[in-house]
Amino acid sequence: MIYEIHHERRHEISLSTDKSKLDITKIYNFLKTSYWAEDILIPVIEKSINNSLCFGVYDLNEQIGFARVISDYATFAYFADIFIIEAYRGKGLGKWLIKSILEHPELQNLRTLLLSTADAHELYRQFGFKNLPLPERMMVISNASSQS
Secondary structure, three states: OOOOOOEEEEOOEEEEOOHHHOOHHHHHHHHOOOOOOOOOOHHHHHHHHHOOEEEEEEEOOEEEEEEEEEEOOOOEEEEEEEEEOHHHOOOOHHHHHHHHHHHOHHHOOOOEEEEOOOOOHHHHHOOOOOOOOOHHHOOOOOOHHHHO
16 A cells, blocks of 8 residues: 655654655664564564554654554554654654654544553553553464564
């Protein structure tokens, strides 16, 4: 599927869904030290980007944030790999990124939006995310070691 490239600006900070602008090295350097993607390999990142709707946040041409959404664009979306680099945190950019994702035309009227977080519950609650109402219905196969 090909979707229209989405761009927004806040002064010198911009947000885009144009994958050609993504800095894979910067994404890799952040993710390989994150709690959720520790030791991930570049080919895994590249494949995940190729198969996701991606959002980059930029200060002029330098990438300072990222998020990707895995979706069927009809009923379900999973938000993943969301980050703003530390030097830019506390400026509302994470909130802007989440709001922009939620407002993206291809992600409207979905039945379920899902994400996983260890430490940003309060951020996501501001946008309507809640704890799973029936977590006992959810199941997982975790092959974390196969992702690196």
